């Protein structure tokens with residue numbers, strides 16, 4: 314396989330496209346997570362992610378397969394036709410890697426080590442997604458993004474509004490224990 318076709322397009326422009334796609338993918342992932350995966354259409358696959366995992370995989374992983382196929386299609390299109398499509402595929406792939414590190418790795422520990430961010434933005438991202446999982450079922454959840462998270466106190470206030478009678482036991486979600 315040759316990457317000679319890439320030399321017909323300025324690399325810096327390609328990398329800018331890829332960066333823009335990473336940002337656009339977070340917006341897309343937010344929308345898909347909120348309105349498709351937590352909607353009647355997509356909950357069938359996503360429900361497995363809101364239940365305890367029984368094996369190595371969950372049905373929800375099929376969403377990652379769909380996005381991987383999309384990236385492969387874009388790489389192929391870029392190699393055969395417009396080169397910018399290759400960089401769109403690159404951005405999609407980069408987003409997939411960041412998504413895996415932040416969501417499957419940091420929050421859900423689907424890798425063989427345990428890192429819990431104790432400060433800064435990564436802690437906020439970690440806690441925000443744990444609050445996404447503080448609700449059983451598909452309704453009334455908060456924090457649908459994977460790389461961008463609103464401040465934790467905003468999410469807690471939103472959770473309280475959605476569930477005046479409380480959600481999970483703070484034993485399960487220590488983020489709920491402290492005030493704010």
Ligand SMILES: [Zn+2]
Pocket residue numbers: 346350351359363445454
């Ligand atoms: Zn969800």
Ligand SMILES: [Zn+2]
Pocket residue numbers: 362416420421442446
């Ligand atoms: Zn999750």
